[in-house]
Amino acid sequence: MATRSFGAPIPRNEDARLLSGQALFVDDVELPGMLHAAFLRSNVAHARIVSIDASAARSRSGVIAVYTAQDLGEYWSPGPLLVPPPPIQGITFNQRTQVPLAKDKVRHVGEPLAVVIAESRYLAEDALGDIVVDLEQLAVVTDLEKALEDSSARVHDDVRSNVAARVRQQRGNYAAARVRADKIIARRFSYDHGASSPIETRGIVANWDARANQLTVWDTTQAPVFLRNGLAGMLGLSERQVRVIAPFVGGGFGPKIMLFYPEEVVLPWAAQNLNRPVKWIEDRLEHFFATTHERGQTHDAEIVLSRDGKILGIKDVFLHDTGAYNPYGLTVPINSQCTLLGPYVVPNYDSTFTAVFTNKPIVTPYRGAGRQHGVFVIERLLDIAARELGIDPVEIRRRNLIPADAFPYNNEIIYQDFTQLSYDSGNYEPILDKAVELVGYREFVSNEQPRARAEGRHVGIGIACYVEGTGIGPYEGAKVQVQANGKVSVATGIGTQGQGHFTVFAQIAADQIGVDVRNVDVVTGDTDQFYWGAGTFASRGAVVAGNAVNEAAKTVRQKMLRLAAEHFECAEEDLEIGNGEISVVGVPGTSVRIGELALKANPMRGAVRPGTEPGLESTQYFGPPSGATASGVHAMIVEVDPQTFMLRVLKYVVVHDCGTIINPLILAGQIHGGVAQGIGNAFYEQLVFDEQGQLINASLADYLLPSALEVPRMEIAHTVTASPLNPLGIKGAGEAGAIPVGPLFAQAIENALGLAERGVELNEIPLSPNRLFALTAKLR
Amino acid sequence: MASDTHQIAVTVNGTQYQRSVESRLLLSDFLRHDLLLAGTHVGCEHGVCGACTIIFDGTPVRSCLMLAVQGDGHAITTVEGLATDRDHLHPLQQSMRDCHGLQCGYCTPGILMTMKVFLDECPQPTEAQVREALSGNLCRCTGYQHIVDAVMLAAQRTRS
Numbered sequence: 001m002a003t004r005s006f007g008a009p010i011p012r013n014e015d016a017r018l019l020s021g022q023a024l025f026v027d028d029v030e031l032p033g034m035l036h037a038a039f040l041r042s043n044v045a046h047a048r049i050v051s052i053d054a055s056a057a058r059s060r061s062g063v064i065a066v067y068t069a070q071d072l073g074e075y076w077s078p079g080p081l082l083v084p085p086p087p088i089q090g091i092t093f094n095q096r097t098q099v100p101l102a103k104d105k106v107r108h109v110g111e112p113l114a115v116v117i118a119e120s121r122y123l124a125e126d127a128l129g130d131i132v133v134d135l136e137q138l139a140v141v142t143d144l145e146k147a148l149e150d151s152s153a154r155v156h157d158d159v160r161s162n163v164a165a166r167v168r169q170q171r172g173n174y175a176a177a178r179v180r181a182d183k184i185i186a187r188r189f190s191y192d193h194g195a196s197s198p199i200e201t202r203g204i205v206a207n208w209d210a211r212a213n214q215l216t217v218w219d220t221t222q223a224p225v226f227l228r229n230g231l232a233g234m235l236g237l238s239e240r241q242v243r244v245i246a247p248f249v250g251g252g253f254g255p256k257i258m259l260f261y262p263e264e265v266v267l268p269w270a271a272q273n274l275n276r277p278v279k280w281i282e283d284r285l286e287h288f289f290a291t292t293h294e295r296g297q298t299h300d301a302e303i304v305l306s307r308d309g310k311i312l313g314i315k316d317v318f319l320h321d322t323g324a325y326n327p328y329g330l331t332v333p334i335n336s337q338c339t340l341l342g343p344y345v346v347p348n349y350d351s352t353f354t355a356v357f358t359n360k361p362i363v364t365p366y367r368g369a370g371r372q373h374g375v376f377v378i379e380r381l382l383d384i385a386a387r388e389l390g391i392d393p394v395e396i397r398r399r400n401l402i403p404a405d406a407f408p409y410n411n412e413i414i415y416q417d418f419t420q421l422s423y424d425s426g427n428y429e430p431i432l433d434k435a436v437e438l439v440g441y442r443e444f445v446s447n448e449q450p451r452a453r454a455e456g457r458h459v460g461i462g463i464a465c466y467v468e469g470t471g472i473g474p475y476e477g478a479k480v481q482v483q484a485n486g487k488v489s490v491a492t493g494i495g496t497q498g499q500g501h502f503t504v505f506a507q508i509a510a511d512q513i514g515v516d517v518r519n520v521d522v523v524t525g526d527t528d529q530f531y532w533g534a535g536t537f538a539s540r541g542a543v544v545a546g547n548a549v550n551e552a553a554k555t556v557r558q559k560m561l562r563l564a565a566e567h568f569e570c571a572e573e574d575l576e577i578g579n580g581e582i583s584v585v586g587v588p589g590t591s592v593r594i595g596e597l598a599l600k601a602n603p604m605r606g607a608v609r610p611g612t613e614p615g616l617e618s619t620q621y622f623g624p625p626s627g628a629t630a631s632g633v634h635a636m637i638v639e640v641d642p643q644t645f646m647l648r649v650l651k652y653v654v655v656h657d658c659g660t661i662i663n664p665l666i667l668a669g670q671i672h673g674g675v676a677q678g679i680g681n682a683f684y685e686q687l688v689f690d691e692q693g694q695l696i697n698a699s700l701a702d703y704l705l706p707s708a709l710e711v712p713r714m715e716i717a718h719t720v721t722a723s724p725l726n727p728l729g730i731k732g733a734g735e736a737g738a739i740p741v742g743p744l745f746a747q748a749i750e751n752a753l754g755l756a757e758r759g760v761e762l763n764e765i766p767l768s769p770n771r772l773f774a775l776t777a778k779l780r
Numbered sequence: 781m782a783s784d785t786h787q788i789a790v791t792v793n794g795t796q797y798q799r800s801v802e803s804r805l806l807l808s809d810f811l812r813h814d815l816l817l818a819g820t821h822v823g824c825e826h827g828v829c830g831a832c833t834i835i836f837d838g839t840p841v842r843s844c845l846m847l848a849v850q851g852d853g854h855a856i857t858t859v860e861g862l863a864t865d866r867d868h869l870h871p872l873q874q875s876m877r878d879c880h881g882l883q884c885g886y887c888t889p890g891i892l893m894t895m896k897v898f899l900d901e902c903p904q905p906t907e908a909q910v911r912e913a914l915s916g917n918l919c920r921c922t923g924y925q926h927i928v929d930a931v932m933l934a935a936q937r938t939r940s
Contacts, residue, residue, distance in 0.1 A: 015877040016866045018885030021819015021859035025886065028818035122804065199823040199831055199920050200886040250821070250886025251920050284824040498884025498921050665880045672923030673883060700828035700918070708914040708924040713907075737923075 005507040005517045009665035013518060014248075014502040023248040026203040026218045027281045034205070035064055037267060037280040038124035040114040040131050041289065042106035045142075045359035045693025046153065047135035049104055049113070057116055057130035062123035065274060066131070067266070068114045069103035075269055076100055079260045080230065083329035085165070086418045092166040096156050097327040098362060100265040106135065107155055107324035108361050109693055110289020112262045117270055117278055140359045140693045144298060144319040147356045155324055155357035164322045165330055165355040169337060169413040172348035174304075177313035181304035185384050189301060190764045191373040191742060193294035194685040196366040196677075197705055198497070200250020201282035202291055204263055206271035216243045217268055220250070222257035223535030225493045228527040230260055231268055239531070246525035252497035253677070254366040255292040257537045258328065263290070288698035292328075293687060294366040295321045297336060297353075297373045303381040309389050309396040313348030316340060316377060320370075322355040323362040330355065332363060332370035334416045335469070339739075340374030341411050341421070343428045343467050343631055344400040349413070359693040365537065367677055368738045372765075375466045379743035380763055387756055393747070394436055397465055401428040408724075415627065416538070417472035423629040426657070427721045428465070431633050434717055435463060435655040439635035458642050459650065460752025463635040464740040470630050470658070470732025471543025471723070475623030476533040478545060480509055480552040482560065482616035486580050486595030488513050488520045490553075493533030494545040495525035499734060500666040504542055505549045507662055508728070512553035513560070513594065514577035532621070539630070539732025542662060547622040547726045555618035563597050563616070628723035628731040632656035634675070634740045638748040645769035647683070647749065649712035657719045659731035667733055668716055674737020676711040681738070682745035684710060686766045742766075755779075788852035792817065793861030801848040808832045810848035811858060819859040819889050823918070830917035833890035834858050840897045859889035862896065872896055872934040881930035883921030891917045895931050905935055 017023040054066040069076050079097040102111050114131055118124035139153035146152055147162040155162055178184065205218040215237060221227050221244070228244040235242070249256065263280050271278045282290060299318040305311055320333040333353045341349065386396040402409050404427045415421040436442070444461050452459045479491045490509050494501065506520035513520075523529045524545075533545070561572040564582040568575070568590065576585050583591035598616045608614075637651040654671055661667055684704040688697045697703050722729030742765035749755075749772065750762050758779055764771075789798045797815060806825075811817045811834070820843060823831035827845040834843045835857040862870045869877065872892060882888045891914065898905070898913040905913070910931045914924060 011877050011880065015882060015885075016869065018882055018888055019859075019869060019873040019876055019892070020863050020866050021817070021889055022866060023885060025818075025821070027812070027822070030813065030816065122802070197920060198884070198886070199829055199918060200821070200884070201823075248885065250823075251884040253920070284826065284829075498882075498886075500883070669880050669883055669922055669926055672925045673921045674923075676923035677920070699826055700824045701826065705918050705920065707916075707918060708911040708928065711923050711925070713925055713928075714923070 005510050007661060008663065010503060010507060010517055010663055012500050012503040013506055018248065025200060025248050025250055026205060026220050029205040029218050031207055031277040034277040034279055035117050035119065035274065036121040036124050037115050037117050037270065037278055038121060038128055039112040039263065040128045041110045041112050041286070042102065043109060044106065044135060044137055045109045046138040046140045047106050048138060049102060049106065050134035050136050052114055053132040054114055057127040060127045060130055062119040063116060063127045064119070065117045065270065066114060067270065069101040072100060072269065075234065076103065079327050081329060082259065082327050083331050085330050086334065086414045086416065088167055088169060088414050090168060092163065094159050094164055096159065096325050096357065098262065098325040100262045108359050109695060110286065110361060115266050117274065140691065142358055142360065142689055142691055142693050144321055144356045147358055155359055159357060162357040163354060164326045164357050167330060168352040170350045171412045172313065174313045174315050174348045174350035177348040178304045181312050182307040183305045183385065183389060184302065185381060185388065186302040187384065187763055189299040189377050189380060190296060191376045192296040192686060192766060193366060193372060194681055194687055195288060195293050195703065196253035196255050198251025198253060201284060201287040202256065202261065203281040204267045205277060205279045206268040207277040208272040208275060210275055214241055214243065215268055215272065216245065218245045218247060219264060220256055221246050221259065222252045222495050222497060222537060223259055224495050224525045224527055225531055225533050226535065227259055227264065228531065234265065235268060235272065244527045246495040249497040252536065254369060254537065255364060256497065257535055258292050258364045284700060285698055288695055289361050292362045292364040294332065295363050295687065299377050301377050301381060303385060305385055305389065307389065309385060309391045309399050311344055311346050311400050314346055315350045318353045320353050320355045321358055321360065321363060323358060323360050325362050326355065327362065328364040331365055331416045335370035336373040338413060338415050338421045338469065339371035339467065340378050342375060342378045343402055343426065343465050344378065345402050360689060367674065368735050371468060371735065371739050372681065372742055375740050376742045376765060379464045379740065380746060383747050384761065394432065394441060394463055398429065398432060401432065402426065415469055417627050419626040422626060423467065424723050424725050425721050426629060426631050427719065428631055431631060431655045431657055431719050432465065434719065435633035435635045435653055438653045438655065438715055438717060439637065439651055441635065444637060457639060458752045459637060459639045460748045460750065461637050462744040462748030462751065463633065464744040464747065465633050466740040467629050467631045468539065468736050468739055469627040470539035471624060472538050472540055472627040473623045474534060475621050476545035476548045477530065477619060477621040478548040478552045479530055479617065479619040480549065480556050482513060482556060482594050482598045484595050484599050486519065486593055488515055490520060490522045490549055491530040492524045492545045492548065493527070493530040494541055495536050497536060499541055499670070500663065501541060504546060504662045504666060508546055508549045509553040512550065512557045515580045519580065539734040543628055543726060543730050543732050544622060544624065546662065546730060547728055548620055550728055551620035551622055552618045555620060556616050559601065559616050559618065560594060560597055563601055564592060567592055567600065622726070624725045626725065628659065628725050630658040630731040630733060630736055632736055634744050636744050636748050638752055640749055640752040642753060645772040652712045652714045654714055654737065655717045655719065656736055657721050658733040658736065659723045660720060660729035661718060662730060670733050671716055671737040672714055674735060675714055675741060676706055678738040678741025679711055680706045682742045682765055683767055786849050788849055790851040791855040793857055803847065803849055805848040806844055807846040807848050807851055808843040811843060817858050817860050821886050821889055823887065829887065830894060831887045831890040833893045833917065835893050835897060840894045859892055862892060871937050872899065875930040875934035875937065879926045879930035879933055881922065881927040887917060887919045891919065891927060899931065899935055899938065903935060903938060907932065
């Protein structure tokens with residue numbers, strides 16, 4: 001029997017191609033006669049379109065076409081609502097989705113007004129300057145509270161007070177709990193998330209092959225199957241006439257799951273119209289406006305506790321900036337609302353949010369997808385409660401953790417996957433214990449910190465807990481096939497942006513079929529190879545597609561055993577699978593290569609038994625009943641310079657439980673990357689809009705992504721609580737690293753500078769040296 | 781427009797190319813779309829992210845901040861010139877694979893080119909030196925830790 005690869009730290013199958021510059025990304029697609037598109041984008045946030053005159057652009061040499069909304073004719077239509085609101089009673093939801101090219105009105109800076117298609121991108125950009133646009137500027141909606149006033153301008157003329165949605169969810173009876181409380185703490189928190197900023201921006205190549213009657217679209221999407229189906233519908237083609245390929249994609253982190261971006265609608269239509277391939281690659285400046293963000297929420301939260309620090313209830317009322325349109329429904333604010341409950345027993349909960357339209361780019365999920373916002377509120381509330389009740393911050397968390405025997409634990413509200421927010425499994429206290437131990441909490445508090453303070457150094461510690469709903473449905477599928485060359489092919493529809501799917505899916509299949517991981521060839525994100533499934537989001541790839549691969553590989557294994565038993569005229573129980581062959585136990589020299597069996601499974605002549613399916617192949621689907629809940633604790637020791645407010649992370653610890661681990665090397669990479677993005681969010685990255693809705697730091701020189709100097713070395717440990725919701729017992733891990741970093745920074749910096757004792761609480765993210773300077777002004 | 785083109789002769793990965801290019805053509809676009817050496821990636825077009833880093837006469841430079849005409853008479857190495865083929869990776873590439881130093885792989889070519897020159901000049905680096913040298917290349921996936929490990933491992937392997 002070959003060594004089991006599931007669970008081993010196996011280097012990745014896809015790396016050789018990526019490392020040698022041979023992997024195909026969208027901008028690497030070169031086709032004969034290819035044209036290039038450039039979009040004219042609004043440079044103001046809110047305006048009525050009086051006129052667009054593209055005649056000069058059309059007559060420029062090298063320009064093939066210029067299109068505005070009018071030119072799209074019947075094809076022009078607002079995009080679909082991707083995620084309808086969950087079934088929550090009394091919900092308000094005003095659907096307003098983005099359009100391919102603005103007609104009548106522009107609602108955020110960067111919204112496309114026209115597209116130029118020319119022989120080169122250089123020429124297309126030249127021609128943008130030829131287009132004359134007359135815009136009548138309107139009052140701009142940027143502030144969430146002002147947006148809700150009757151006197152505010154309206155982002156959508158027919159939506160009063162700019163209310164995109166209002167949702168209230170309750171558990172227990174908060175008002176009654178409040179009456180019983182020993183301690184009531186109310187605060188305002190604001191949490192601003194940023195731009196996912198993958199190093200590869202978005203891009204599309206569309207090619208209409210008139211002879212084959214076939215449209216091929218290369219797209220940096222996280223959802224190739226839905227893109228194909230949607231495009232077919234819009235263009236009046238059958239689904240088999242449209243092939244979407246999401247090749248190697250240079251990072252996604254959420255915004256690439258959004259569809260249909262205006263460019264995704266316009267390019268295939270233009271390629272068909274012009275009968276020539278068309279390419280558009282987003283430049284970095286465009287990326288800041290044309291790709292979706294996550295952004296701000298303002299929470300007015302109140303926690304009520306007993307004297308011994310037990311949470312009796314939480315009430316939260318928050319505003320959520322959804323930007324100019326809301327194609328992604330309520331996923332982000334629902335995640336905030338649900339994830340606020342964390343790993344804690346919160347018997348009474350009353351949470352209401354209002355999602356607000358603003359004249360800013362669209363908000364859709366970005367790694368964490370609103371979970372950060374909720375975790376920030378609960379973790380900060382617990383820090384304040386600990387201080388006011390005189391309880392250690394670790395201890396107050398411990399007292400409120402859901403006990404290990406309480407699972408499955410139902411929070412009795414509705415989650416983003418439309419089911420009850422129920423935690424499938426978990427064991428939280430050992431995670432907290434391990435984090436406390438690894439960061440050296442007791443030693444730090446008792447000895448290191450007093451010693452450092454005596455030396456005049458400002459060092460502080462933070463510890464934050466979180467849960468993450470992962471691995472949600474609906475389903476994914478996989479086709480597994482043993483080929484005549486003895487290699488195994490795995491096809492899924494999920495798409496991939498660097499998560500290591502070429503390796504982890506191979507590990508799962510390799511163990512079932514008894515081959516080396518390197519002999520499993522995974523293809524994903526090509527609708528000609530597999531055209532069912534939803535895509536990569538919500539930390540679900542390994543959980544949902546991984547289990548589909550497992551099911552399909554198990555079926556292939558059964559087929560192999562049946563066929564080999566016939567071949568050897570023995571019982572299946574006497575057979576052993578491994579090293580690419582099947583042999584009869586205890587009979588040396590008796591074996592058949594699986595490639596040979598694959599040939600036998602597809603006979604050229606003769607008869608097969610009734611009901612025989614050809615080949616060593618199987619397609620299976622997996623859909624979990626609900627999401628699997630991962631959990632973890634991060635702890636950090638930080639040193640802050642009290643003059644400059646620059647900081648240095650001295651120690652960073654992650655203890656994480658995502659169920660059964662497929663590949664610890666890849667898992668560590670996911671956590672490291674998540675933490676790095678969390679650090680950016682906590683201290684370096686902020687989208688700065690002025691009152692006119694202009695993003696004033698739209699470059700990587702001004703919007704600061706953390707470099708190797710800002711991201712510290714991390715120490716990672718795991719506990720394993722298998723998920724009962726899937727046969728492999730796995731939970732998702734993609735977003736975990738990013739989720740609790742904000743409250744950790746706030747807590748540790750506050751602790752390092754002794755701020756809370758002096759009346760300064762850090763109740764907002766992102767922080768920065770400048771912001772800390774401003775917040776501590778009253779102490780100087 | 782014809783008057784605005786220039787004849788250039790540039791050596792890339794040991795091969796000399798003679799081309800006629802517009803004066804405004806970026807070196808990164810020239811490498812990627814004229815020579816079809818698409819392993820050099822473009823991430824920001826303003827010289828911050830480092831994905832487009834190539835080795836220009838022995839020095840790592842950002843090809844998005846140079847024009848193709850500046851390549852005339854010079855020698856360039858891109859990621860395609862680092863290994864002989866996929867099965868025989870450069871020690872730095874091999875270490876990147878062994879340490880899981882890449883995820884989406886988009887920033888990777890620029891990191892390889894930057895760190896190759898760094899290791900040539902500083903064969904026994906400390907972790908702090910590696911991080912300093914790496915700090916001009918942005919990676920959004922890995923959190924850098926495995927890249928740092930890979931560079932340290934490559935240095936160690938080259939020494940032994």
